[in-house]
Amino acid sequence: MQKDVQVREVGPRDGLQLVKQFMPTETKIAWIKAEAEAGVVDFEVTSFVPPSVIPQFADARDVATESLKIDGINAMVLVPNLKGAEMAFETGSPKVNGIVSVSKTHNKANVRRTRDDSVEGFRKIVELRNNTPEYANLKVGCGLPTALGCTLEGNVAESEVLKVAEQLLDAGADEIMIPDTVGYASPSQVRSLLKQVIPLCGDIPVVAHFHDTRGLGLANVYAALEAGCTRFDASLAGFGGCPFAPGATGNIVTEDLVFLLEAEGLKTGIDVMALRKAREILTGALPEEAAHGAILKAGLPKGFVPATAQVAAE
Amino acid sequence: MQKDVQVREVGPRDGLQLVKQFMPTETKIAWIKAEAEAGVVDFEVTSFVPPSVIPQFADARDVATESLKIDGINAMVLVPNLKGAEMAFETGSPKVNGIVSVSKTHNKANVRRTRDDSVEGFRKIVELRNNTPEYANLKVGCGLPTALGCTLEGNVAESEVLKVAEQLLDAGADEIMIPDTVGYASPSQVRSLLKQVIPLCGDIPVVAHFHDTRGLGLANVYAALEAGCTRFDASLAGFGGCPFAPGATGNIVTEDLVFLLEAEGLKTGIDVMALRKAREILTGALPEEAAHGAILKAGLPKGFVPATAQVAAE
Numbered sequence: 001m002q003k004d005v006q007v008r009e010v011g012p013r014d015g016l017q018l019v020k021q022f023m024p025t026e027t028k029i030a031w032i033k034a035e036a037e038a039g040v041v042d043f044e045v046t047s048f049v050p051p052s053v054i055p056q057f058a059d060a061r062d063v064a065t066e067s068l069k070i071d072g073i074n075a076m077v078l079v080p081n082l083k084g085a086e087m088a089f090e091t092g093s094p095k096v097n098g099i100v101s102v103s104k105t106h107n108k109a110n111v112r113r114t115r116d117d118s119v120e121g122f123r124k125i126v127e128l129r130n131n132t133p134e135y136a137n138l139k140v141g142c143g144l145p146t147a148l149g150c151t152l153e154g155n156v157a158e159s160e161v162l163k164v165a166e167q168l169l170d171a172g173a174d175e176i177m178i179p180d181t182v183g184y185a186s187p188s189q190v191r192s193l194l195k196q197v198i199p200l201c202g203d204i205p206v207v208a209h210f211h212d213t214r215g216l217g218l219a220n221v222y223a224a225l226e227a228g229c230t231r232f233d234a235s236l237a238g239f240g241g242c243p244f245a246p247g248a249t250g251n252i253v254t255e256d257l258v259f260l261l262e263a264e265g266l267k268t269g270i271d272v273m274a275l276r277k278a279r280e281i282l283t284g285a286l287p288e289e290a291a292h293g294a295i296l297k298a299g300l301p302k303g304f305v306p307a308t309a310q311v312a313a314e
Numbered sequence: 315m316q317k318d319v320q321v322r323e324v325g326p327r328d329g330l331q332l333v334k335q336f337m338p339t340e341t342k343i344a345w346i347k348a349e350a351e352a353g354v355v356d357f358e359v360t361s362f363v364p365p366s367v368i369p370q371f372a373d374a375r376d377v378a379t380e381s382l383k384i385d386g387i388n389a390m391v392l393v394p395n396l397k398g399a400e401m402a403f404e405t406g407s408p409k410v411n412g413i414v415s416v417s418k419t420h421n422k423a424n425v426r427r428t429r430d431d432s433v434e435g436f437r438k439i440v441e442l443r444n445n446t447p448e449y450a451n452l453k454v455g456c457g458l459p460t461a462l463g464c465t466l467e468g469n470v471a472e473s474e475v476l477k478v479a480e481q482l483l484d485a486g487a488d489e490i491m492i493p494d495t496v497g498y499a500s501p502s503q504v505r506s507l508l509k510q511v512i513p514l515c516g517d518i519p520v521v522a523h524f525h526d527t528r529g530l531g532l533a534n535v536y537a538a539l540e541a542g543c544t545r546f547d548a549s550l551a552g553f554g555g556c557p558f559a560p561g562a563t564g565n566i567v568t569e570d571l572v573f574l575l576e577a578e579g580l581k582t583g584i585d586v587m588a589l590r591k592a593r594e595i596l597t598g599a600l601p602e603e604a605a606h607g608a609i610l611k612a613g614l615p616k617g618f619v620p621a622t623a624q625v626a627a628e
Contacts, residue, residue: 154617183608184615186577187536214615215570215608216577218533222501249608256529263500263530294497294529294563301498301528303468 004266004307006231007258008042008207009035011282012063013078014251015239016056017047019289025059027285029066034278035236036073039270039308040254043067044097044233045075048084064091076141080111085125085140089132095139096129097177098122102164103150106181110145119167126172141175142168143209148193149184158193165197175205177233180220183213187223194227209233210252211240212292217252218260225264232257237279238292253293255279262306269308273300318580318621320545321572322356322521323349325596326377327392328565329553330370331361333603339373341599343380348592349550350387353584353622354568357381358411358547359389362398378405390455394425399439399454403446409453410443411491412436414482416475417464420495424459433481440486455489456482457523462507463498472507479511489519491547494534497527501537508541523547524566525554526606531566532574539578546571551593552606567607569593576620583622587614 012028032043045067051058060077067075068091076095079085088096100118101107107115122142129135146153147161165176178197180190190208198206208224208231210217221232234257240250258272276296283291300306326342346357359381365372374391381389382405390409393399402410414432415421421429436456443449460467461475479490492511494504504522512520522538522545524531535546548571554564572586590610597605614620 149615151616154615182615183612184618186574188578213608213612214573215567216532216574218530219536219574222533222536253529259528260500260530260533264502294527298497298527301463301468301496302465304498 001267001269001308003269004230005261005268006042007040007254007261007268007270008044008076008231008233009040009236009254010044010209010233010251011235011237011239011254013044013047014233015235017054017240019056019239019286021286021288022056022058023285025062025066027281028059028063029070031236031278031281031285032067032073032075033070034281035275036070038274038278039268041072041269042074043076044078047078047080048087049080061087061091064088064093068092079125081121082124082128085128089129089135089138093138095141095175096125097141097143098125099143099145100164100168101145102156102161103146103153105152106146106150109152115164119164119171122168122173123171130172139174140172141177141207142173143177143179144168145179145181147178148180148189149182151182158196161193162196162200165200169201169204173204175207176201177207177209179209179233180211183211183217185210185220186216187219190220191223191227194224194229198228205231207231207233212238212249212252217249218256221252221257221260225266236275236282239282239289241290249290249292255293255295259295259300262308263304265307267307271308272306315581315583315622317583318544319575319582320356321354321568321575321582321584322358322390322545322547323354323550323568324358324523324547324565325549325551325553325568327358327361328547329549331368331554333370333553333600335600335602336370336372337599339376339380341595342373342377343384345550345592345595345599346381346387346389347384348595349589350384352588352592353582355386355583356388357390358392361392361394362401363394375401375405378402378407382406393439395435396438396442399442403443403449403452407452409455409489410439411455411457412439413457413459414478415459416470416478417460417467419466420460420464423466429478433478433485436482436487437485444486453488454486455491455521456487457491457493458482459493459495461492462494462503463496465496472510475507476510476514479514483515483518487518489521490515491521491523493523493547494525497525497531499524499534500530501533504534505537505541508538508543512542519545521545521547526552526563526566531563532570535566535571535574539580550589550596553596553603555604563604563606569607569609573609573614576622577618579621581621585622586620
């Protein structure tokens with residue numbers, strides 16, 4: 001089926017990142033499998049960070065390897081640096097996502113080096129891929145944390161986002177991801193930024209990644225759609241809350257995002273109500289964590305035909 | 315201060331409508347006063363329905379009367395019919411809001427008469443105002459429940475909404491309110507409908523009223539803004555959930571709506587963080603009810619200057 005929009009499930013990475021309780025590897029895989037059965041194709045399944053930094057990802061290699069055995073999915077991984085990328089490439093991850101914070105202060109605090117050094121680090125990841133024949137089919141994307149605001153610097157200039165995006169494209173990025181890392185963005189801001197980033201990237205796809213910390217996540221999605229964005233990150237049940245905002249939602253809720261897109265007539269390839277099984281695995285495994293989301297509680301509107309189902313019926 | 319947008323607090327009416335536990339009159343008034351202190355001017359404070367139908371509004375007359383004593387607010391009331399309007403006018407309510415469901419099935423189920431009879435009933439309310447000299451300054455608005463979808467009929471045709479709106483304008487409505495009664499609407503649908511209703515209404519203001527039942531409430535607000543809508547209903551802490559969708563949000567959350575609008579550079583006249591006191595009165599009085607909303611948990615973005623505060627600084 002030809003999809004209009006791509007929904008990427010980043011819960012196993014971004015959603016779990018701050019969750020203290022370790023989720024067993026087999027549960028993570030069961031969760032991913034259940035979402036794949038509902039039609040989700042693209043996942044960020046783990047992060048290759050040292051277990052001393054984030055114990056939740058102590059099983060990164062196993063999750064990455066096991067995910068590759070699930071039919072029909074694209075199991076991406078996050079890597080904070082070249083060392084993580086080396087490990088990820090070795091497992092055969094089809095897409096490795098680096099990060100360079102636009103906020104220089106945030107980049108320094110997050111990975112303890114300058115932003116320019118991070119850009120050079122990303123270039124080395126691309127070069128490693130380019131110089132290794134068996135990695136020829138692997139993709140390298142890059143996220144730009146704080147592109148829409150920073151808890152340390154506050155507002156982040158559009159010109160700085162464009163500058164970093166240009167550097168990453170020059171370094172050979174296969175994809176650019178624009179996140180609202182801390183949930184600061186408003187719709188007009190999103191639309192304005194993406195209307196500049198998307199043309200800059202040309203054939204290189206742009207992914208929008210919103211957090212719902214301040215309630216504007218899906219409004220920002222709508223604004224991003226207007227700017228021509230067709231790829232969105234989300235997290236099942238909105239996992240990924242902020243430790244400094246108790247009870248706050250994390251990433252936008254996958255199931256609500258799918259409903260929004262399907263209601264807008266856009267084919268996601270995902271059966272929204274079939275996400276319930278995956279949600280039950282997740283909330284069953286982590287009953288102490290706040291679970292968010294509306295559509296699975298409320299059900300579809302009477303007579304609602306998702307865009308994806310309309311295609312199937314044609 | 316010149317406001318760009320009007321935020322109407324409908325929690326004391328729509329938010330409480332389904333709440334079984336009676337909220338004492340003095341608590342209702344304390345809640346309204348606390349929101350007024352944060353800058354909210356427009357309220358729908360109660361509904362003149364028989365106490366046998368909704369016991370929560372057994373104190374309608376007292377709430378309406380006491381609200382009139384609060385400085386600087388516009389205390390509207392809902393009336394289901396002429397009898398309710400008579401009582402409301404007697405208390406001196408400055409604006410009385412009638413209702414006519416666009417879905418004929420819903421109108422019949424809700425008020426046990428045909429839609430045409432309801433339009434005629436609304437006309438009689440306007441005539442009562444027109445024919446009573448002491449009511450000359452009182453306004454009569456009308457809401458169109460199910461304008462964006464109906465649990466009984468499913469999809470509701472735009473042409474039917476426009477037809478009913480025209481009938482109500484002809485009957486003398488001073489304001490038209492377009493609600494997504496059951497949380498079915500998507501942003502493009504909202505924009506499409508309002509782009510037709512607003513020009514039809516000309517100088518008569520149009521209010522959008524969204525429920526967040528399926529998570530799209532604020533995305534719908536953004537779409538309504540694009541269609542030129544500048545008046546929005548909301549409910550503090552998102553009170554007003556649906557009895558058929560446990561845990562589902564009701565009306566869009568007042569405090570998150572204010573944040574969205576201020577972040578979009580639109581002056582609401584409301585200090586969003588000052589809504590906390592009112593929220594505490596509400597959640598303290600009804601601790602068993604689900605309270606929603608993000609901004610008061612997360613706090614404003616670093617360096618954020620609300621549009622309203624920018625005006626104050628000029």
